[in-house]
Amino acid sequence: MATIDRQTATLALAHALSAAERGLPVFPLSATKLPALRSPHHDETPPVHCRGACGLPGHGVHDATTDPAAIRALFAAAPRATGYGIACGRAPHRLIGIDLDVDTTHGNDSVAALQQLALQHLFTLPPTVTVLTPSGGRHLWLTGPRDVVVPNSASRLAPGIDVRGTGGYLVGPGSVTTHGRYRLAPGTAHLDPAPCPRALLRLLTPPPRPHRPAVKASPDRQGQGLVQFVRAAHEGQRNTRLFWAACRAYEHGFGDALTDALVDAALSTGLTEQEARAAISSAARLSAPRDSV
Template structure:
């Protein structure tokens, strides 16, 4: 158990959150239970009221309040006098933060599970920023391609391995809980998420009942249609469409280099970072085949 005065815990969280915001991390205050520290302004709304992620302009929307603006952050902490920590929003920006939470308790060791996963799928876990949790676990920080549809999951990749993606958050170092303080175990920049691990985190590609080999002209027409599909992506859906189109394109029998070049160029023409587009297309190429029942 860890004892610390509420004021000392608040100050530590406030200062640590501001330091993280200065490093372009979107942060917000959390409680000793690692939950958002500001009550929702919609807690008394009648049943059936549409959900709000901050569109109303008020604070109290959890991870959707997260910000890098120091004045806004002051406002959030002023409204959270009992905050003892801060959360770091995942999945945002051109190099979004993605977290791998490795639990080590109750006979489960996420570190061992991740090592086994890396060996099975042929990727290496690079040196990266690591946060030690009070319960003995580790948070590994990575950066992923912009817009990658990585969702939160618990135990999906293996025993003791949780993923923090879009809409999720990581407890920031310097945060206090009754079990102790979250601290840096390895203080370095977040490394790029290995492609092999990213492929396991992304949604599965469409079910492939058979490989489709199209005659030359039709094969080219199919690829043109998929490129058009990417170019017509609505705002916020570009990376999802790129991944889906790449999965479908690799079924056509067109050589991989042609597919990659065409789809990456299409995404880049819309302002998508070229390197991120290349990683998304590569992940689709390496995605495991699925068969229908």
């Protein structure tokens, strides 16, 4: 079994490198179709919403790259990877994935639904890269223009049609999952992803919400809310609440002015002054602006 695992991992890396040669950013996936590398922030409290700025691997789709050396390093760190993901929305292809699921239980025919949309909105689906999934579905690969951001969605177009856009990813052909192997549909391996028809692109990008002027709370009002948030903390959440409140205060530019009030609130919950000021100092360091690399 170990030999099969090594062979599968080796093949996954080979397929990923081949995709990267075509300009597709890739990263390793496990057999569950989830990122194969564990987040370096998995045990940090409060949760850290990092997109790879820390420089460590383990940020899912944000690890995706076309650099062969970096890809090999990612797979070396994930020896049990059995597949690879392809980041959508990234240059140069700005990939858009149309995921046509098979739902025999509810009788949904996603292929027919897409054909009906094409007739209704007067567009033709061009020949393009098509990946067959182990469940009998298929992924259509299309490309988007530089100035359009396509969001991810599930069954918004029609039941069984999911869309993978910016921030999403597709399982690459050649990947092996617990349900089977993803493979290129016959006759599409030589194709490049085709441009998304304009009429379909309009369906994939919902109209922007009407602009409403934001009602901005004053620092005093915001500060009072953060202080009350800390005062309401129970044992086991005191440090977390204080740290979160201090981060918000520093992000809005009045962290130093609110420090004493936050310390007093933390003292009322049972923290010592040393513990409170240490948590606030950590928040100040985390929220400080950093030079771009």
